[in-house]
Amino acid sequence: MSHAILVDLTECVGCGACRDACQQIHHFPQVEATSLDAQNFTTLRLYENPESGTETYIRQMCQHCKEPACASACLVGALEKTKDGAVTWDANKCIGCRYCMLACPFDIPKYEWGSNNPKVRKCTMCYQERHVREDYEVDDAGYVIDRKGKRVTVDGREITAEERDTILEMTTNYEGNRASACSVACPMEATIFGERSELVAEAQRRIRENPDSYVHKVYGLKEVGGTSVFYLSNVSFESLGFRTKLEETPLPEKTWRVLEKIPDIVVTAGVALGAVYWITNRREEVRRFEDEKKNRIKTKS
């Protein structure tokens, strides 16, 4: 099952519950950030429509692309599109080249610039948190272990029973399903977590049933080949500052088109070089042979 998040900006009241929940579950300081950084995986920004005077809160987070540029860029495969739908990052692999940050079309991955062992940070769709299970036991030292007896780590930290319970509470929605902390915290119908195809249908239903309250576009459906986070809005996405000029072809294809040719290039160029070498050296051999012949004739006569 592939998960996704639907953000309906027309429903958002700007209460900041999603942002606060995200900061809390990741042990980040509680601040009202308006731009993403290593300790803010999601932000809210206010947009005032100059014409109508209406206010729209713009929520930003990782798009969890279907074919993520960040993951294709990462030379060690630290970023990965999981079957779950989330794009995750592995601290044990990353070498800190920051090519992922350059490659991401939405400028999402952020970096711990002040650290000497810096991490790439971005929204994880609460992947690890959502996979902490209720039936995980606690070992003698007080840390939560999984069913194989291995200590459970969330965000690189081992967790206590108390932390396990907080995580469970924060990532279980009113229907009893596991969901991202931001969606659980949202008091409106503005952030919903669910199965990708169901959310696409839900987004389209909302537009269909209230055609006057929406611009007729589900942002994230087609951008860079589709993502797992969708936006609905009543103001054009362009004026909200969304990246609207993205092609529908997934970005990784642009580099793969070149990379896949490498074997052919190597073989062709190798053969060509060999041929040139053979011809040029052969020519010289022939010339030397001729010279010798001439010399021999000369000495004879």
Add this chain to the structure above:
Amino acid sequence: MKNALQNITFWKVVAAVFLLGGLTAAIVRFGWGLGAATNLSDITPWGLWIGFDVVTGVGLAAGGFTLAGIVYIFNLKRFKPIVRPAILTAFMGYCLVIVGLLFDLGRPWSIWHALIYQNPHSVLFEVAMCVMLYTTVLALEFSPVVLERFRMKRALKIVKAITIPLIVLGILLSMLHQSSLGSLYLIVPQKMHPFWYSPMLPVFFFVSAVAVGLGMTILESYLSARAFQKTLETPLLRDLARIMIGILLVYFTARFIDLLRRDVLHLVFESSFETAMLWLEVALMLFIPLLLFNIKNWGRTRQGLFFTAFSMVLGFITNRLNVTMTSLERYYQQNFGVTYFPSIGELAVTIAIVTAGFVLFALAVKYLPIFPHHEEETVLRFDNAAERSPSPQISGKPAAELQRH
């Protein structure tokens, strides 16, 4: 003589100052992290260290494979005397690129992860593999010089036996590597200015690298001539310059057609920062070299060739910095209101790395048999290929004459 001494001391002082500056920046970088030493940010993740130390640096080291190809594959043996300095610069260039990379990586100690967690879909993985393999190949290609110095005949024989496969491998790796640095940017079509984003980037990077390899060789040979009286014949350099200009003409024709096909040619007369930078690049890389090279009685002298090559190399550097930095500025400005310019720390490290390049080259020319010179007759004797070739011109004397000394 006294004058020359004073001169050298002056440059030594300059080098020491630059190296110290780099050291200071290194302490800040490794003591307090990238944020403290650089102007890099969440918005501008790559800057001067990638743009110059890595992307440009690899290009400037292209002389190694270009000349190896000319001499061993195309069998133009008269260029043989230049192969060694070219391979040496390439090897040192690559070592310095790795140093630059270690500065830039957030977790430099895990650089070896590239070997075990391979992602074949990443251009950067290709880059990493090429850096590693080609540096090894260069070390092997360069090893005869060291082996000769210490008269290790057996090892020398082995290396000599695999010369040609090694050269071919080196050329293949260089092709991949030079082009892959262009491919790196293929994944950000929407961020780059259309002057520099092109699906043809890998090809452009490779072709311009071949040209700059020749330019760098001319420069090096001129500089070492001035400093150490070790030099090559002007006609050889003239031929290199001629090939270089030929390649540049092809390169810019292709770039022109590319701009035309992508329908951005009309932008080249727009008044903008990018346009100015594009023209600067074209002027330094093409127009000025063309002009200088064709000045009567001067263009083909040693000095004329030096300035021709010098302008070309500056143009090449401008091109690489344009691709890696200029082309992104508008995106940063429009979306975040941010402009990137390298910090003092970044500049200090880059300057120190360039200085280290000069120092290492000078030391190598002085202490290793790099340039053909009277004392180095052993070099020629070991070199059966040189004997075969029709009397290579070295320091104006035929090799045969040299050997009789």
